Amino acid sequence: MRRIKLIDLIFKLTVIFFLSELFTMFVFSTWLNIVPGPKQYILDAVTMLLLSTPFIYILIIRREREINKLDELDRQLQYIINKVMDVSLQHTSQEELFNRILTVVIKTSFMPLEPHAALFLLENNRLVMKAQIGLTDGHKALCAEIPLGKCLCGLTAQNGRTVFEAAVGSLHEIKSAGMPPHGHYCVPIKSGAAVLGVLTLYVREKSEYNEFEASYLETVCSILAKIVEFKKLEQNARQLQKMESLGRFASAIAHDFNNILAGIKGFNALAIEDAPADARLKGHLALIESGVNKGTELTTQLLTFSRKQPQGMSELDLGGTISSMQKILEIMMQKKVKIRVEIDKDLFKITGNKSQIEQLIMNLAVNARDAMPDGGEFRITAANITNSADTKSCLKVLRHCSKAVRLTFEDTGPGLSKEVLNNNFEPFFTTKPEGKGTGLGLSTVYTIATAHNGCIDILNEPGKGACFQICIPVSECKPAVQSVEPPSLTLKP
Structure with a gap:
C-alpha cells in the first residue's frame, strides 16, 4: 500500500513541477515582451524540469526512507504486541506473567530504553509494585508502595495521563543511592477511565518525547489492563x-x-x-x-x-442493634478495654438478619479484645454514606446503590502483619494458640457481610491497630448479584 502511494507521489510531483515550470516560462516571457511559439514554451519547461530532477529525486528518496522506517516500526510493533499476547495466555502466577511482559517490552529496539522497568497496580489509593526488572534492592524497597500524586508514577496514576521526563528532575521525588542517570516514560494502565496501575520504563537521559512511542506504550498498557481484569x-x-x-x-x-x-x-x-x-x-x-x-x-x-444468604431478612436498624449490644460487649471486654460507640443521627435502615449482624459485631469485638490483652480502646462507628459524598470507602457497594451504612471497628492493638493480612479471611486460619480459636471468626464476618450484599475492607497500620470497615446497602436497594470480590487490604508502612 505504501509503495503504491510512493509511485502516486512521484507522478504528482512530476506533473506539478512540469506545470509550474510551464507557467513560470510564460510569466517571464510576457514580462520580457518575448513571444515565442508554443513549442518553445514546452521545450523550456522540459529543460527546467530536467534541471529540477535532482531535487525531485532527493524528495522521493527521503519519502522512501520514511516509508521503509514506518514499515520496520510496524513489523516490530506487531511482533512485540504478539509476544505480549502470547505471554498473557501462559498459565503462570501474576508476578511471573508481568515480569515476562516487562522482559519483552524493554527489548523494543526502536525506543531508547534502558534495562530497567517496573509495573504497579493500584490498591486502596496506593501503587503497589508487582513486577520489576533491573532495580536495585534499595530502589525496590523505596518504591514498594507509592501514594497517589507522589513521584512520576503517583502523578501518572492520579491524573490518568502519560508522564515523560528526559532526566531525573524535581518531579522524581523517590531517589535511591547509585541510581543511574535516566529519563522516564510512566504510562497509566487503564480500563476505560479507571486507572488500574502504572507501567514505568527507563529511557536514556536527554531522550526526546515521541508521540509514536507513547502511543505504542499506551497500546501495551491497554493489553495489560485486560490481563489485570482477567486475572x-x-x-x-x-x-x-x-x-x-x-x-x-x-x-x-x-x-x-x-x-x-x-x-x-x-x-x-x-x-x-x-x-x-x-x-x-x-x-x-x-x-x-x-x-x-x-x-x-x-x-x-x-x-x-x-450459607450464601442469611435467613429471616427484614428491615433492620443497625444503630439500635449496636446500642443494645453495648452492655454485653462491655462485660465481655472485662473492663480492660474501653468501648466507644458513635452512631450517626437518622442512620439509614438496611435489610438484614439481626442475629447474624450481632454475631458479626461479636466476632470482631472478640478479636479486638484478644489483640489487646493489656487493655486499650475499641471503637465502633456507624455512618451514612452516599455516592455523592467525598469518600473513597464503600465503592464496591456504591457501584450499584447510592446509599449505604458504613460500620467501622477500630482497636488500638498491635495491628496485623502483612502475612496475616493475606490469610485473614481464610477459613480455619488462626494465629491464636491451639484450643483458643477456631479460625472461623473472620471467615464468618466475611460471609455475613457479603450475604448482606456488602463488602469488607481492612485498613491496617502495624503498631497502631487494625480497622475493619463493613459497608451494607440500604433497604430500598435491590440485592445485586455478588461477584464475591476478595476483601480489600491496606497495609500502611
Missing part, C-alpha cells in the same frame, strides 16, 4: 469455588456434629436430674453441659459460614 476475575472465580466447596463441607460436618451434640446434651440433662445432691458430680455434669454449649456455638458458626 482478577480468575481469582474471584477460584475464591468462589473454594468458598462453596468449604461451605458444603462445613454444612455437612455441622449437621452431623449437631446431631451428636443433641444426644449428649439430652442424656446429660437426664443425668443432672437423676444425680444425687453431690456437688462434685453436679460440677462434672455442668462442665459437660458447658462443653456441649461451646460445640453448639461452633456448629452455629459453621452453618453461618456455609
Whole structure:
C-alpha cells in the first residue's frame, strides 16, 4: 500500500513541477515582451524540469526512507504486541506473567530504553509494585508502595495521563543511592477511565518525547489492563469455588456434629436430674453441659459460614442493634478495654438478619479484645454514606446503590502483619494458640457481610491497630448479584 502511494507521489510531483515550470516560462516571457511559439514554451519547461530532477529525486528518496522506517516500526510493533499476547495466555502466577511482559517490552529496539522497568497496580489509593526488572534492592524497597500524586508514577496514576521526563528532575521525588542517570516514560494502565496501575520504563537521559512511542506504550498498557481484569476475575472465580466447596463441607460436618451434640446434651440433662445432691458430680455434669454449649456455638458458626444468604431478612436498624449490644460487649471486654460507640443521627435502615449482624459485631469485638490483652480502646462507628459524598470507602457497594451504612471497628492493638493480612479471611486460619480459636471468626464476618450484599475492607497500620470497615446497602436497594470480590487490604508502612 505504501509503495503504491510512493509511485502516486512521484507522478504528482512530476506533473506539478512540469506545470509550474510551464507557467513560470510564460510569466517571464510576457514580462520580457518575448513571444515565442508554443513549442518553445514546452521545450523550456522540459529543460527546467530536467534541471529540477535532482531535487525531485532527493524528495522521493527521503519519502522512501520514511516509508521503509514506518514499515520496520510496524513489523516490530506487531511482533512485540504478539509476544505480549502470547505471554498473557501462559498459565503462570501474576508476578511471573508481568515480569515476562516487562522482559519483552524493554527489548523494543526502536525506543531508547534502558534495562530497567517496573509495573504497579493500584490498591486502596496506593501503587503497589508487582513486577520489576533491573532495580536495585534499595530502589525496590523505596518504591514498594507509592501514594497517589507522589513521584512520576503517583502523578501518572492520579491524573490518568502519560508522564515523560528526559532526566531525573524535581518531579522524581523517590531517589535511591547509585541510581543511574535516566529519563522516564510512566504510562497509566487503564480500563476505560479507571486507572488500574502504572507501567514505568527507563529511557536514556536527554531522550526526546515521541508521540509514536507513547502511543505504542499506551497500546501495551491497554493489553495489560485486560490481563489485570482477567486475572482478577480468575481469582474471584477460584475464591468462589473454594468458598462453596468449604461451605458444603462445613454444612455437612455441622449437621452431623449437631446431631451428636443433641444426644449428649439430652442424656446429660437426664443425668443432672437423676444425680444425687453431690456437688462434685453436679460440677462434672455442668462442665459437660458447658462443653456441649461451646460445640453448639461452633456448629452455629459453621452453618453461618456455609450459607450464601442469611435467613429471616427484614428491615433492620443497625444503630439500635449496636446500642443494645453495648452492655454485653462491655462485660465481655472485662473492663480492660474501653468501648466507644458513635452512631450517626437518622442512620439509614438496611435489610438484614439481626442475629447474624450481632454475631458479626461479636466476632470482631472478640478479636479486638484478644489483640489487646493489656487493655486499650475499641471503637465502633456507624455512618451514612452516599455516592455523592467525598469518600473513597464503600465503592464496591456504591457501584450499584447510592446509599449505604458504613460500620467501622477500630482497636488500638498491635495491628496485623502483612502475612496475616493475606490469610485473614481464610477459613480455619488462626494465629491464636491451639484450643483458643477456631479460625472461623473472620471467615464468618466475611460471609455475613457479603450475604448482606456488602463488602469488607481492612485498613491496617502495624503498631497502631487494625480497622475493619463493613459497608451494607440500604433497604430500598435491590440485592445485586455478588461477584464475591476478595476483601480489600491496606497495609500502611
